Amino acid sequence: MRILVVEDELALREQIQSLLSADQYASDLAADGREGLFLGQEYDYDLAIIDLGLPLLDGVSLIRQLREERRHYPILVLTARGAWQDKVEGLEAGADDYLTKPFHPAELRARINALLRRASGHATPVMQFGPLTIDTSARRIRLNGEAVELTSYEYNTLVYLALNAGKTVSKTELTEHLYAQDFDRDSNVIEVFIGRLRKKLDPDSSLNLISTQRGMGYRFNLVPEDGSH
Template sequence: MRILVVEDDPALCQQIQRQLQAEGHAVDVAPDGREGLYLGEEHPYDVAIVDLGLPLLDGVSLIRQLRAKERHYPILILTARGSWQDKVEGLESGADDYLTKPFHPEELKARLNALLRRASGHASAVIRGGPLSIDTSARRVTLDDQPVELTGYEYQTLAYLALHQGQAVSKTELTEHLYDQDFDRDSNVIEVFIGRLRRKLDPDGQLKLITTQRGLGYRLNLPGEPPTT
C-alpha cells in the first residue's frame, strides 16, 4: 500500500518510514503541513499518517483541506497532546483514528491495517474465498489450508487485489499504490508478479482467481466473497 507520513520529528518520521517499508509499503514523507498538503493532493494514497503539531500548516488544517479537496483515504492522526479535546478536534476535522505518542510499532501496524480493511469494506483481518485465505494482519496466505510462499511484492500485489476484490485494478493503479515514486512505470514487473501469483495460487488454471479484463486491468475473484463497491 502507498502511505503518506507527515511528521516534523526527523527521528520519529524515519522510524515510521523504516517500519512501513519493512512491511512492504511504499512510503512518502513530508516534514511539514504545507508539503504534506501538496503530496496529499497529488498522489493516490491508501492511508495517511498526520501529526497534529506540524509547522507551516497544522495537522487539523491539513486534514480539513484534504477533505475539502475530496481526498477520502483514511487518515490516522498522531498527537503528543493528552487532552480529549485535541483528539476530538482531530477526528472532527476528518481523521478516522488517532494514536497518542509514544506508541508501540505493533499498535501503529494494527491501526493502519484496520483502517485499510474498513476502507475496503472488510471487517475481519482475514479475507477468505473458496480455498484461498489471506491474513492481512499476519501477512500469511494459505491455499487449501496449506501455506503459500510469496515474496514481499507478490504479497502486496495480492493483498491490494484482495482489498479491491471483484473490481478491475489497472497496472497503473497497482504501480501507484504499491511502489515508490521512482518505480519504472514502463516495466513489465506487474505482469511478472501477476504471472507468479497465478502459478502459485492456481497452477492448473481451474480456479481462475486472477483474471485479466482487457483494457481495464486485473481482477481477483474470490468464490463466495461479494465484490466490494
C-alpha cells in the first residue's frame, strides 16, 4: 500500500514513516499543505494521513481540494486533543476518520487497516475467501485453518490483490502501491513474490489463487464470502 503523510512536525512525521515502514508500506512525506496537495494530486494513493494544523495550506482546505478533484482514497486526519470543532470540520470536508494526538502506534495501525478494508468493501478485519483467511488486524494468514508464514512483502502483495479480487492488477500498479520509490521497477521481484505466494498457498494450483493475465498483470480469483464483504 502507498500512503501519503502530510505532517509538519518532523518527529511525528518520522514516527509515522517508521511505523509504516515496519509494516512494509510505501510512504510519501510532505511537511506542509501545499506540498501535500501536489503529491495528493500527482499520485493515486491507497490512503492519506493529514494533520489539520499545517503551514501554507491548512489540512481542511487540503482535504476539500482533494475531494473536489475526485481523489477518493481514504483520508485519516490528525487533530489536537480536545479540538472537536476541527474534527467535525475535517470530516465535513471529506475525511473518513480522525485520530487525536498524541496517539499509540497500535491505534494508528488499526485505523489504517480499517480504512483500507472499508475502501474495498470489507467491514471486518477478517476476510474469508473460501479456505483462505486473511486477518488484517493480526496480519495473519490461514489456509484450511492452518497458519501460513509469509514475509511482510508477500503478505502486502497478497492483501492488495485480495482487496482487488476479480480485477486485473498490473505489475506497475503493484510496484507503485506496495514498494518505495527506489524499488527497482525493472526487476523480477514482483514475479518472485507471486511465485512464493503460489508455492505457499496453492502449490498444486487447485485453488487457481492468482492467475497471470499475459501482458496485463495478475488477478486474485477467490471470491470473498458474504460475512467478510
